Amino acid sequence: MDSIIVADKLNFYYQNEGEAPQRVLKDLSIQIAPGEFVAVLGHNGSGKSTLAKHFNAILLPQGGVCYVNGIDTRQEDKLFEIRQQVGMVFQNPDNQIVATIVEEDVAFALENMGVEPSEIRRRVDEALRSVGMYEFREHAPHQLSGGQKQRVAIAGIIAMRPRCIVLDEPTAMLDPRGRQEVMRTIRRLNTEFGITVVLITHYMDEAAQCDRVVVVDDGVILLDDTPKQVFSHVEELKKVGLDVPQATELIYELNREGLSLPRDIISEEECVTVLAELLSHSR
Amino acid sequence: MLKDITIGQYFPGKSIVHRLDPRMKIILTVLFIIMLFTANNFAGMGVGILFLVVGYLVSRIPFSMIGKSIKPVVPIIVFTAVLNMFFIEGGRVLFEIWVLKITTEGLSLAAMMALRIICLIAGTSLLTYTTSPIALTDGIERLMSPLKHLKVPVHELAMMMTIALRFIPTLIEETDKIMSAQKARGADMESGGVMQRAKALVPILIPLFVSSFRRAEELALAMECRCYHGGEGRTRMKQLKLSYLDFVCCGFVVFCLLATIVCNNLLPSVY
Amino acid sequence: MSTPVIQTENLSYVYSKGTPFEKTAVENVNIQIEKGAFVGVIGHTGSGKSTLIQHFNGLLAPTSGKIWIDGEDMWANPKEIRKFRFKVGLVFQYPEYQLFEETVYKDIAFGPTNMGLSQEEIDQRVREAAGFVGLTEEQMAKSPFELSGGQKRRVAIAGVLAMRPEVLILDEPTAGLDPRGRELILGQIQEYHRRNGNTILLVSHSMEDVAKYAQKALVMNDSRVFMYDDVDKVFAHAGEIEQMGLSVPQITRIFLRLAQLGYPVSSDVYTIEQAKAQLMTLLKKGERPNA
Secondary structure, rough: OOOOOOEEEEEEEOOOOOOEEEEEEEEEEEEEOOOOOEEEEEEOOHHHHHHHHHHHOOOOEEEEEEEEEOEEOOOHHHHHHHHHHHEEEOOOOHHOOOOHHHHHHHHHHHHOOOOOOOHHHHHHHHHHHHHHOOOHEEEEEEEHHHHHHHHHHHHHHHHHOOEEEEEEEEOOOOOOOHHHHHHHHHHHHHHHOOOOEEEEEEOOHHHHHOOOEEEOOOOOOOOEEEEHHOOOOOHHHHHHHOOOOHHHHHHHEEEEEOOOOOOOOOHHHHHHHHHHHHHHHHO | HHHHHOOOOOOOOOOOEEEHHHHHHHHHHHHHHHHHHHHOOHHHHHHHHHHHHHHHHOOOOHHHHHHHHHHHHHHHHHHHHHHHHHHOOOOOOOEEOOOOOHHHHHHHHHHHHHHHHHHHHHHHHHHHHHHOOOHHHHHHHHHHHHHHHOOOHHHHHHHHHHHHHHHHHHHHHHHHHHHHHHHHOOOOOOOOOHHHHHEEEEEEEEHHHHHHHHHHHHHHHHHHOOOOOOOOOEEEEEOOOOOHHHHHHHHHHHHHHHHHHHHHHEEEEEE | OOOOOOOEEEEEEEOHHHOOOOOEEEEEEEEEEEOOEEEEEEOOOOHHHHHHHHHHHHOOOOEEEEEEEEEEEEOOHHHHHHHHHHHEEEEEOHHHHOOOOOOOHHHHHHHHHHHHOHHHHHHHHHHHHHHHOOOOOHHHHHOHHHHHHHHHHHHHHHHHHHHOOEEEEEOOOOOOOOOOHHHHHHHHHHHHHHOOOOEEEEOOOOHHHHHHHHOEEEEEEEEEEEEEEHHHHHHHOEEEEEHHOOOOHHHHHHHHHHHHHHOOOOOOOHHHHHHHHHHHHHHHHHHHHHH
């Protein structure tokens, strides 16, 4: 199938006044297929947010090309088509909710697109149900918890019926409960509705839940593989300021002590199984 | 604490008054104000009061709320009443000390003025008590939409109002937080003279401005991501439709207005 | 035993008392925090932990109950409450949003200046605090708004350190940072604790961080103190803690599961090092009979 997002040799520079331009993206190429659930990892300033902003034409490539659904993002007359296809959710839930009532906010994008009122109503209800916030449709945003606000923000994007949704550290400002709610919602959108997800995150346990992990460092892609493969590169990840799940780290440490356990352990259950086997042998 | 200030006077409910079209409510409020100012005797004013009583009863807003909304303007009411009382002469003299005279006419005019202001406040409060801020904004936007042809940025103004309403609670919370943080660093905001207190506000206002700009920037980006491009070609989820209820209420208000005019003509004016 | 640095007696706090929005945020808290302890404070949002720590430096006054700092009744004379704010430094969540001065130096000096110290004393404290969080001389002359997010946060922390508080309370100092930024800040706090021996209260959602850095843990649940004890004793109650909606470190969960499966591991493991050490000894023991 055709890729939903194709970035080919992207280059991007930031320039602060009176300083030399900083190259943030360096000939970076990536393709994202429909239905994928991709995590993008990288420390602050690695260029991952800049990359994500190319996916819905908030930033335009200064070198190279970026296609969304086959459309070159530099085509100005297709701007709204691109933004409708690839929705974006940001870190701070407070700063992306526009209206004073939840359902009005979810309707915002559809109103901008000029959708018929009855159709807006239908799609707003559908979007609110898919993130589990239908009961809160008449609440004011400030009465909600962080996780709930973030789900409303996601509903506001889902209502546009995008093919892909890009989330820029959506859980960074949430407590563990809120993080769980949001992750569950995102996973559901991917599995049940087949929406392509690009999740930028600092949390390794979240990345471990994805199909594919892309590690960006200094404007280039360092690793791009399944979570199991990526997290087996413990040393490389630590070198670029990233972590691995504790389960992976424990196995890695044990292997350094001379054991030879499988290197691709990323989940708790896998780790328990491996350790149980190890302990029963030595008993 | 700042958080305790209630923002927006809206009392959610399902009464007839709540369900009226906001545009109609705004028009009716304007008519009510006209009614108050046409009334020139107590009978006419009585019609206005009767209208208010019916309005509050139907919308189930407790009458004590009137007291609450009038409280801040009590000095103005007293001031106007006192001025009228002492400086309007005519009719029988009731009381006289030194150069001050209180006459029957002065007294009734003072009462009229006080009643008028009280009714004015109570009436407009009824509008805000029964209409959510967003419906109000919506109503204003649509009533003003003919002005678009005169190049008045009606949509933009309404959008600004909505965003302001949305961010007031957020910014109040933020102010609270910044105040606590600076107090924790020993900032003293409770003592000192006017100058010192004004100076003590700097550590609160600067971070507040900086964060408001940051929020504005992020919000603009989020709005762009949701295809916002001004009011052109925009539809709305909630259509405003006038129902028979709106016309019934409108009829009632027009009837009250006519009653006031009849009272004006049949009974002597207090002026 | 020496006087606890923070002590409370039946401390309760009720928000908006006497209105329909009345809500008890902290109920009957009796706690004694020893001088020099490094305490992790955990509890989910709304458990009352933020309200409690705001009592420790007098930003909130208890609705009922008492609180002593270093043996002194905090609210004996409300006019002198500022004294306690200098004794107990509080770094709020996202503290970078409180920066306001023209330069980093001036911003760090805000606290010490409010204390009414001499110029030299202020200068010395500012430089010392900046040193702790690794700010360079060049950065000190910059506007705080020119720095990166992580740097701004360290400036804000230095602003509290410069008051040389006896107790340092940090409310989620690593929220929103990347792993490298998290480690840097927590490492600096640990180093500060090691060198000065101050009491530190670290509020965190990350059990991994509490496990790694703190010696004791204070668990808040439903406005009450659920537990206050050494970290290993607290994590031995992993099951109950998880039921409160808090997550224990992944490593603890793995060991808990192994123990349930009947393997002879202890369930109070909470760091990778402990886990590794325990597994290695178990494996060596197991080898002996075979050998």
